[in-house]
Amino acid sequence: MANSKLLREAVVILGAGTQGRRLAYMWSSTGKPVHLVDQQESQLSQGLDHVHQLRTSSSSISTNWGKITTSKPSSLKEELEKAWLAIECVPENFALKQSVISQLDNLAPDQTILASNSSSYVIGEIIENLSLNNPRRVLSAHCYWPPETPAIEIMGYEQTDPSIIDLLVKKSEEHGFTPYRVRKPSVGYIYNRIWAAIKRETLLTLSEGVASPNEIDAIFRDVLKTPKGPCELMDVVGLDVVLDIEKHYAETRKNLPSEPQKYLQDMIDAGNLGVKNSRGFYKYPRE
Numbered sequence: 001m002a003n004s005k006l007l008r009e010a011v012v013i014l015g016a017g018t019q020g021r022r023l024a025y026m027w028s029s030t031g032k033p034v035h036l037v038d039q040q041e042s043q044l045s046q047g048l049d050h051v052h053q054l055r056t057s058s059s060s061i062s063t064n065w066g067k068i069t070t071s072k073p074s075s076l077k078e079e080l081e082k083a084w085l086a087i088e089c090v091p092e093n094f095a096l097k098q099s100v101i102s103q104l105d106n107l108a109p110d111q112t113i114l115a116s117n118s119s120s121y122v123i124g125e126i127i128e129n130l131s132l133n134n135p136r137r138v139l140s141a142h143c144y145w146p147p148e149t150p151a152i153e154i155m156g157y158e159q160t161d162p163s164i165i166d167l168l169v170k171k172s173e174e175h176g177f178t179p180y181r182v183r184k185p186s187v188g189y190i191y192n193r194i195w196a197a198i199k200r201e202t203l204l205t206l207s208e209g210v211a212s213p214n215e216i217d218a219i220f221r222d223v224l225k226t227p228k229g230p231c232e233l234m235d236v237v238g239l240d241v242v243l244d245i246e247k248h249y250a251e252t253r254k255n256l257p258s259e260p261q262k263y264l265q266d267m268i269d270a271g272n273l274g275v276k277n278s279r280g281f282y283k284y285p286r287e
């Protein structure tokens with residue numbers, strides 16, 4: 001199965017937002033074509049501008065760029081005929097993820113690999129209750145912030161053909177990513193679940209009155225030599241987003257403590273969302 005995919009050269013990316021445009025940059029870095037799809041014309045043009053900025057920056061990762069074409073979803077079938085890989089990068093909404101994966105499965109040739117970049121929903125969850133034509137060609141390919149943070153976690157579910165995981169690991173490495181194979185289905189992949197544990201324990205420590213945000217961040221930076229502590233990082237992500245993520249972990253895993261969620265909810269109810277509204281664990285200047 002894996003070899004026949006190489007007859008097609010293009011990568012199709014659905015969603016030209018924060019992630020989609022970065023993935024377009026990465027997957028076009030060996031001279032191969034990328035097709036970027038979005039419902040919003042403005043996202044497509046801003047996405048192309050962003051790719052241009054990355055390509056012309058001093059830290060550009062290639063000199064052999066593939067062509068990036070764009071379209072609205074209406075011409076998806078035609079573009080998928082040329083693709084060995086299609087990646088969905090649409091917003092983090094479960095029903096939307098399901099509908100986009102179904103659509104890709106209906107329209108793409110049987111050999112085209114279908115990948116989800118979702119941070120919270122693993123591929124097994126997304127396709128549960130869907131009746132796919134080829135459930136063996138779907139997997140999760142979760143990126144961080146390429147090209148600056150080129151980690152990509154590649155993970156199948158029980159039915160994924162192992163040869164497509166091998167192929168995606170190899171191809172992602174050739175395109176400047178640092179691939180990590182997630183060896184079993186895992187909500188939060190590898191890194192995010194460890195980060196979730198740090199956030200959860202930080203919130204529990206705060207809720208017990210053991211230390212202040214300042215003290216937690218200071219000792220974290222001091223011991224681990226990281227530029228930011230967990231409270232500072234949660235402020236950057238947004239406390240509402242942190243709460244949504246924690247709720248999703250709590251749905252999929254029993255016995256997680258409820259205090260971290262309550263602590264976050266109280267902060268949100270008091271109007272503290274983090275950097276985005278200038279008030280979180282810390283105060284920030286208004287933009």
Ligand SMILES: NC(=O)c1ccc[n+]([C@@H]2O[C@H](COP(=O)([O-])OP(=O)(O)OC[C@H]3O[C@@H](n4cnc5c(N)ncnc54)[C@H](O)[C@@H]3O)[C@@H](O)[C@H]2O)c1
Nearest residue numbers: 015016017018019038039043089090091092117118119143
């Ligand atoms: N932002 C991050 O740092 C980050 C990191 C890792 C993973 N992710 C994941 O990547 C995915 C996308 O996140 P994002 O931050 O790029 O979102 P975003 O909101 O910036 O971009 C999503 C884009 O998808 C488009 N879109 C919506 N419905 C569509 C459809 N049916 N067909 C085609 N395009 C459609 C929107 O117009 C928008 O341009 C999410 O699943 C998220 O969990 C995000």
